[in-house]
Amino acid sequence: MARTGRAGRTGRTGPADGDLAIRLDGAGRRYGLRRPWVLREVTLGVRAATLTRVEGANGTGKSTLLRLLARIDAPSEGRVTGRPRTAYVPERFPPSLPFTAVGYLTHMGRVHGLTGAAAARRAHAWLERLGAAGHAHTPLPDLSKGTSQKVAVAQALLADPELLVLDEAWTGLDAAARDILDRAVAERVAAGSAVAFVDHDPHRLAGYADVTYAISGTRVTRRTGEADAAPRATGRTVVVEVRGPHGAELPPGLPGTAGPGPEPDTHRLVVADLHSDLVLRELLTASPPWHVMSVRPGEAGDR
Amino acid sequence: MMAALVRYRTALLLRSQRWLAPVILYAVFLAVGVQGGQPVLDSLAYAAAALLPVTAWLVRICVTVEPAGARGCTAAAAGPRRAHLAGLLTAFLAAGALGAAATVAVAVISDAASTDHQTAVARGPAAVAGLLAMLVSALVGTAVGALTSRPVLRSTAHAVPALLLAALLALVTTGSPAKAALTDLTRGSRDGVVPLPVGAPAAALAVAVAAVAAACWVSARRA
Known part of the structure; x- marks a missing residue:
């Protein structure tokens, strides 16, 4: 199958190849001075209009790397540069917020820089697209796990972020919503955003990742063009x-x-x-x- | 973006209903300690002193009320420092509103006179002096809360005793802007002169800015 990486895009006026959304330079992270290093000497850049996959066994620091990329955490050593408008979907989204689904999404839309009216409109549109329109006015604590994950996904997508960071965002979604999220990721990349993701399913977006990083020990290594170029059933x-x-x-x-x-x-x-x-x-x-x-x-x- | 963040944090604070406990405690405190016909500046000093631990408590609520996953989403959108600053600012504004309401109530029901009820004290200027003392308490309380809750102190077992102890010390230690503001009010009440100090509010502002900056700096480093 045709690999749909950067080389495959037809545009001449699309984002320049050197367009880095965010860059880590010798970055490391540990959760406290006496705690062990989770990651060390990570040097990588995430380009605009690309899809980046992060792989690694449980507990190897995939979430830590994503949190560095989303700039939720600052590196304990090294540097991070670039300030794209960022949205993040956490591994576990808490249902214990005292808002309705639309109420929370409208607040987040405003934080992302939208007006209240635009935020509410997009909140409804995304809940509808993800198949959760019926729960727009349900308080978050009353939502099922899957529906509250849809709210987490909608929160990240409603403001067209320049960098989208997905930490197992598909987990808990029903099949239709997983498919919508796959497409939404493709749309973001086509629109020029950078997307970085972790998913336990090795077939998730397989073949579409422009770059794949693997974490082993505290090191992050780039392994492009192996797993992601292999043909697979979903490709x-x-x-x-x-x-x-x-x-x-x-x-x-x-x-x-x-x-x-x-x-x-x-x-x-x-x-x-x-x-x-x-x-x-x-x-x-x-x-x-x-x-x-x-x-x-x-x-x-x-x- | 800051306005949107503060709006979100305020909604979170109000809808979580966790503000009820400190606000009710403050109301009870005032009901016990302030009665109609007492000297206005003395009562204002009492009300301002009580506001300090209440502010620190509100800060603790504001920085812990957002669950970790949602905190990540906000931090990605706005930056962790700005997100944390919004929480601290929300608590400070809530404490300010509480202090202003208490000042008005106390100024209205108290006797506009000195401690010995011999010298008249104008109600308006007394209320302004009270507001200044409330401001100092809210600023110092915000500093205490910021330095004794997450992300600076993450374990509740350390944070709560530290918060109470720091709030108490801020009220009684010589050199603390909060202690200075309260001393100004009680001395003014004794002498029948309304104090309008500049030093204490300026010092309190400096303390609060430094503490808030430190807490925000830590917020990106210790999740």
């Missing part, structure tokens, strides 16, 4: 053929690979299944809109 692609206005270029920043189509003024796009909705919406809402000639599942030879 389906979709081939989309479109006809554009005469001489028109494809909109910049689309995920996937693009090539000339069978006729003049047509293009053939091979995109990850995950990105297909996004690409179609982007093309159909362009002005003037593109004509979608065909959409079919990709085969092994489609690049």
